[in-house]
Amino acid sequence: MNLYSFGKKLVTVVLTPIYRFKVVGRENFPKEGGVLLCANHISLLDPPVVGLTARRPVSFMAKEELFRMPVLKKILPKVRAFPVKRGMSDREALRNGLKILKENNVIGLFPEGTRSKDGELKKGLAGAGFFALRSEAAVVPCAVIGPYKRFKRLKVVYGKPIPMEELRAKRASADEATEVIMSHIQNLIDNHR
Structure with a gap:
């Protein structure tokens, strides 16, 4: 068993009893082909929760600083994460992302670039639109509807x-493409809150 599969099982055992996930629209997730999965970002737990509930393994783009931490720099690549320099155009991260999509895999992005402190959806960064326009990948919006509170239902909508x-x-x-993506995420939040 690889580290990604092990991590998914571990996260399932640990988080499922605490947050009682309700997953809506999983059937909307393509079974094959490249997928750009774009979700809102309300907690540090969003990547494992989205990774757990998605139908296929997800490669998340993660801030470069995490790859400098002794333990994480060994674990993150094994769970399919790849680094991005925030606040600038990171050509290497863009190339890596396009390669993953071209190989018919799934990239997970949080287009806001950082967690929302009040839970409201913020403006998305252009990276999501770049991947959507420069690839043939299916673009799947996702809404994580919290809050993350023990023993309360947490909803993940695809x-x-x-x-x-x-x-x-x-x-x-x-930027235009990102605005379209963000409007779809906002609609999911509004319709399932």
Whole structure:
């Protein structure tokens, strides 16, 4: 068993009894092909929770600082995470992400770039739009609806893939594509809160 599978089992055993997950729309998650999974970000637990509830293994983009920590720098690559330098255009992270999508795998992003302190969805960064426009991947919106409180239900909602063909055809900007993605995430939050 690889570390990703072991971690998923461990997270299931530890977190499921505490947060009583309700997963909605898992059938919307494509069974094959590249997938760009974009979710809101309300807690440090979002990556394991989204990774646990997704239908396929997810490679998360994580801030570079985490890869400098002694224990995490060994674990993160084994659980499919890859580093990104925040606050600047990180060409290496963009190349890595496109390669993962081209190989028909799943990338998980939190387009806000950081956790929302009040739980409200913030403006998304252009990286999500970049991946959506520069790949043929299905773009799946996801809403984590909390709060994370012991023994309260936590809802994870997967929306239908967002049609990106028109934006790709008209050569929309990465910012425009990100706005579309964020609006889909907000709709999931509004409809399932």
